[in-house]
Amino acid sequence: MASPKAPKAEAMCLIPLMGPFHLRFPRYNAITVLETVEAFQPDALASTALAPNALDEPRWQDTLEIALPLAIVPWARRRMLPLSAIAEPSPDPEAEADFDRYLAQYPQGRELQAELAAALRPVEALLEEALTAARIEADLLPQLEAYHHLRRERFGEGPGTGWLAERCERMADALLTLDAGRIAVLAPIDHLPGLRLTLADRVALEPPPEVAESEAARVRGLLDFAMRTEVPEPGNVLTRLREVAAPEARYHEANLLLANGHPAEALERLEAASQGDFQEPYYLPGYLLARLGQLRDLAGDRDGAIRAYRGVRALDYAPADAIEAAGEGLRKPFGTGSDVG
Secondary structure (H helix, E strand, O other): OOOOOOOOEEEEEEEEOOOHHHHHHOOOOOHHHHHOOOOOOOOEEOOOOOOOOHOOOOHHHHHEEEEOHHHHHHHHHHHHHHEEOOOOOOOOOOHHHHHHHHHHHOHHHHHHHHHHHHHHHHHHHOOOOOHHHHHHHHHOOOOOHHHHHHHHHHHOOOHOOHHHHHHHHHHHHHHHHOOOOEEEEEEEEHHHHHHHHOOOOOOEEEEOOOOOOHHHHHHHHHHHHOOOOOOOHHHHHHHHHHHOOOHHHHHHHHHHHOOOHHHHOOOOOOOOHOOOOOOOOOOOHHHHHHHHHHHHHOOHHHHHHHHHHHHHHOOOOHHHHHHEEEEEEEOOOOOOOOOOO
């Protein structure tokens, strides 16, 4: 019998992805994730969040793992570092929801649901806080591991768990086939317990490097905060945004100005931004043009609004809600009850 092949990788670093929660974690936002990857100095990247060949089509950017299109993938492409997409989707994406509905029909099933809900509450409570990388490692991951362990114990590996352990094993096997010395693995937080368990004795796992908060990460935190529009003390946020040269800052300025009753000033900001390069981040072209169309509508410039809406639909990629807003704007002029971004 042939002996198993030794892994090609010298070391791997499993770096947690937090999906939209990165927008709420100023000390662990998309730029923090990128700077963690940079500090590891990888030869290659891999992600268990993206299915094979996902990167071939622009719509991969609709992923909930926003750190990938916002920072990681553009950085890897600029440096010509290989990035392998190795996600193993569930064979039945509806299985967990179906299983949950089945349990709810029976008293014992509802007791199990209550037990799991209680085990998940510490995770949910932590996610309400502004977590750092250190707290994700020290506090969140142990609670998440305990929850997944209980779920496997109660349901077994199957539809009740979304076959998560089996899928993590297959993703770990795929990681071990990659031909690179140092591999940074960008993994959704739910994948980390299973990946660690499967990889621990097969390859050297280095912890994510600690990185000091940089100016770029602080700016990203401000932009993420401004994205909410309903912010306390919007005047303070607007002042800070004016100090940021990025076109995305003008977009958030416009949103805050509009939300606080200053549509003419909002339009002025976006008209200026639209005259320059606003191709990054990935969602900005669609959102900016859709909002520009809405503001032109409010100003009575219907022809200009239509041009902006058509611009959204001409893009190779725009977020789904920007496309929806542009379609609505083409059907009828924007009213104050609509929104985008």
